Amino acid sequence: MRLSKVLRAGAVVAAASLALAACGGGSDGDSGAAEPSVNQEAEFEAGTTMAQLNEAGTVTVGTKFDQPLFGLKGLDGEMEGFDVEIAKIIAGKLGISPDQITWEETPSATREEVIEQGKVDFVVATYTMNEERAQRVSFAGPYYQAGQDLMVKKDNTEITGPDSLKQTNARVCSVTGSTPSEEILKYVDKEQLVLFDVYSKCADALRNNQVDAVTTDNVILLGLVEESGGDFKLVDKPFTEEPYGIGIKKGDTKFCEFIHDTLREAAQSGDYEEAWKNTAGKVSENTPELPELGTCA
Amino acid sequence: MNVIIENFPLYVDGLLRTLQICAYGFVGSLVLGTILGAFRVSPVAPLRWVGTAWVTVFRNCPLTIVLFFCAFGLPEVGINGLYFWFGVTGLVLYTSAFVCEAVRSGINSVSPGQAEAARAVGLNFGQSLSSVIMPQAVRTVIPPLGSVIIAMIKNSAIVGAFGVGGDLFAVGQGLASAQGKAALPVLTGVALGYLVITIPGGLLLGILERKVAIAR
Amino acid sequence: MSTSILYDTPGPRSRRRTAIGSVVAGVAILAALALVVQQLAEQGQFDLELWSPWIDPTDEQFPAVWDLITEAAINTLTAAVLAMAFSLVIGTLLALSRITAAAWYRWIIVGVVELLRGIPVVIAIFFAARVLPQFGLDLPTLWYLVIGLTAYNSVIIAEIVRAGINSLPRGQREAAESLGLRRSQVLAQVLLPQAFRVMLPALISQLVVVLKDTSLGFIISYEETVNTAGIIIQNLRNPIQTYLIIAVLFIVVNYALSRLAVYIEYRLSRGKKSVSKKAEEATMSEAGTAGA
Numbered sequence: 001m002r003l004s005k006v007l008r009a010g011a012v013v014a015a016a017s018l019a020l021a022a023c024g025g026g027s028d029g030d031s032g033a034a035e036p037s038v039n040q041e042a043e044f045e046a047g048t049t050m051a052q053l054n055e056a057g058t059v060t061v062g063t064k065f066d067q068p069l070f071g072l073k074g075l076d077g078e079m080e081g082f083d084v085e086i087a088k089i090i091a092g093k094l095g096i097s098p099d100q101i102t103w104e105e106t107p108s109a110t111r112e113e114v115i116e117q118g119k120v121d122f123v124v125a126t127y128t129m130n131e132e133r134a135q136r137v138s139f140a141g142p143y144y145q146a147g148q149d150l151m152v153k154k155d156n157t158e159i160t161g162p163d164s165l166k167q168t169n170a171r172v173c174s175v176t177g178s179t180p181s182e183e184i185l186k187y188v189d190k191e192q193l194v195l196f197d198v199y200s201k202c203a204d205a206l207r208n209n210q211v212d213a214v215t216t217d218n219v220i221l222l223g224l225v226e227e228s229g230g231d232f233k234l235v236d237k238p239f240t241e242e243p244y245g246i247g248i249k250k251g252d253t254k255f256c257e258f259i260h261d262t263l264r265e266a267a268q269s270g271d272y273e274e275a276w277k278n279t280a281g282k283v284s285e286n287t288p289e290l291p292e293l294g295t296c297a
Numbered sequence: 298m299n300v301i302i303e304n305f306p307l308y309v310d311g312l313l314r315t316l317q318i319c320a321y322g323f324v325g326s327l328v329l330g331t332i333l334g335a336f337r338v339s340p341v342a343p344l345r346w347v348g349t350a351w352v353t354v355f356r357n358c359p360l361t362i363v364l365f366f367c368a369f370g371l372p373e374v375g376i377n378g379l380y381f382w383f384g385v386t387g388l389v390l391y392t393s394a395f396v397c398e399a400v401r402s403g404i405n406s407v408s409p410g411q412a413e414a415a416r417a418v419g420l421n422f423g424q425s426l427s428s429v430i431m432p433q434a435v436r437t438v439i440p441p442l443g444s445v446i447i448a449m450i451k452n453s454a455i456v457g458a459f460g461v462g463g464d465l466f467a468v469g470q471g472l473a474s475a476q477g478k479a480a481l482p483v484l485t486g487v488a489l490g491y492l493v494i495t496i497p498g499g500l501l502l503g504i505l506e507r508k509v510a511i512a513r
Numbered sequence: 514m515s516t517s518i519l520y521d522t523p524g525p526r527s528r529r530r531t532a533i534g535s536v537v538a539g540v541a542i543l544a545a546l547a548l549v550v551q552q553l554a555e556q557g558q559f560d561l562e563l564w565s566p567w568i569d570p571t572d573e574q575f576p577a578v579w580d581l582i583t584e585a586a587i588n589t590l591t592a593a594v595l596a597m598a599f600s601l602v603i604g605t606l607l608a609l610s611r612i613t614a615a616a617w618y619r620w621i622i623v624g625v626v627e628l629l630r631g632i633p634v635v636i637a638i639f640f641a642a643r644v645l646p647q648f649g650l651d652l653p654t655l656w657y658l659v660i661g662l663t664a665y666n667s668v669i670i671a672e673i674v675r676a677g678i679n680s681l682p683r684g685q686r687e688a689a690e691s692l693g694l695r696r697s698q699v700l701a702q703v704l705l706p707q708a709f710r711v712m713l714p715a716l717i718s719q720l721v722v723v724l725k726d727t728s729l730g731f732i733i734s735y736e737e738t739v740n741t742a743g744i745i746i747q748n749l750r751n752p753i754q755t756y757l758i759i760a761v762l763f764i765v766v767n768y769a770l771s772r773l774a775v776y777i778e779y780r781l782s783r784g785k786k787s788v789s790k791k792a793e794e795a796t797m798s799e800a801g802t803a804g805a
Contacts, residue, residue: 208372357767480643495631
């Protein structure tokens, strides 16, 4: 009796996993975005990160889970966004199909740590390349060029750019530990700045008239403007340059070069443009070109 | 440990901010908690219900959710203000439920003879509560109340994440994340900051306890 | 009714006054509630489209939303139960070693206990997630949360255990010792079993605290209930409704646990009133007060 119970349980588990596998296959088929090609016969020099990942057949990618247009986790658990597509392109080049990617949530505050600790293999998470971060991690890319901007309520005419923030004594919202939250301090006093853990809370605060403006990279704001249904608008005066890079373990030059090759190839084949059009391109009119890549040193 | 020394002014600012939040939280939750405690023993039934509902809700709900409703719920009902005050409000609402319970158990610990004697000399509910029961209840209330307040000081670390900012923990997060300093020394500094408040607080509480202790 | 000692059995006049007071207070409370409801309605917070993913089984989002939150609730419970189990073991060991320790190293234990008690839980969790990996301890996020919660709660439980043991009548220890039991035997076979009975209500109250504290996992992106609520809100844009549902879930579960604690206390106190009463007094200052 006891044995048969165990067997039955085993059968249930097996059936469940079959069903799951079937589901996974199904949702891949009907999702709108074209899946990037998976390089089946990828071969890499032994001992490199690429070879290890290719051998393992899986990769762990850090991205945002709450970033419309870039990295957003849906109710069904599917990830979508431009960052997600870029990660899929890189994984595909490594011979790893999208369903073998483990997504790890990496909010702005934790990105360096998870890379250093090796919890993720790479991070694609609206991650601005800068000197401070480059001391702890290496960057491949940039794969996109953003700029910090302001978002205000539709009927706001007082805030015309970062320089108008001080005179209007506006309260400005951003996210703890992000580059924009440091950058904006050049234009406003500490007391004017309101910090939350995610941008969606800033949008709620703006809707509630608790803050007068939200600041971060223009593309992120674009997603929030889109979701507001016309209540918010972009000031559209970018005042910084934010090159988005792919964060990898410090000093992994070969992996960096591999990512650069992958990006160039994707730009040529049209996969890059496709990735944009299926995600952020739904909101933004202009399709970006792949920016000039940095050097892997 | 250089991080702590280099950023010492930041830490001091954070400590002051935390103390500021705690000071308002302390006064607010003590006043509100005592009023609620009186509600819970009041002869007026609706007030008792409010007291009970209050304690049930705020004692069983995570502080993060209470703070969320203060930061995003209050503006929805037409109350706008600084996030600092929303944060303090959340801390007060939450802590007052625990203060209320401490006060109530203190009131219950006063022997019935005291209340009876107070009534026998003609004091009414309010008078017997304020001049006979409460002064005695304070003795039993102090130990649990002290723990509640020390817990509140520690809970204030969460307030910073709801738009308040600038407190000890937020300073630590800023240093460890935005500026990418090593986590160990940064967080050790933050922990020390809280210990500077909580350990003397605990010692003070011990002294108070011994002072008001009733010999049994 | 313990409250009745505060006032006489009311006469006709004070009964009337109480009745008037009740009506006035009742009306004031209802008016305040009505005002809040009206304001929320004005802001459109009762719009069906904001609520239906949560309450309407025919809504297309309904299954996904509840699947997500069930998974998250399991994550919350896993973290809470693991943290509670570890805290119990470590807390008991701490309490015992504090009781049996020789004076020269007791201060180390006391120091550790005081140190951990003085640090906010959220920092303990953050610390575990950020610092432990630097020493090569690479674990899933769940375990950082469990470690952080355990660090804090085990010292609280150590205090509960110590108070529980101290609350036992001295005769118990003396009788056991006079039978010739060794110190460890006295503790393990006589004192601890009795102390645990007395402590049970306080331990359950502490479980409520741990459950609430798991919500601090958001700081390290652990996918527990409150963090998952954030993801749902990103998709549905209904923060007020979602958090309200989550709050109700927490309140129901925690309230049930608190009632269980009260019930067990009542069961235990029958016939053993003096002992459990003392333990309650001893532990009241610890249990149920701390945490977020």
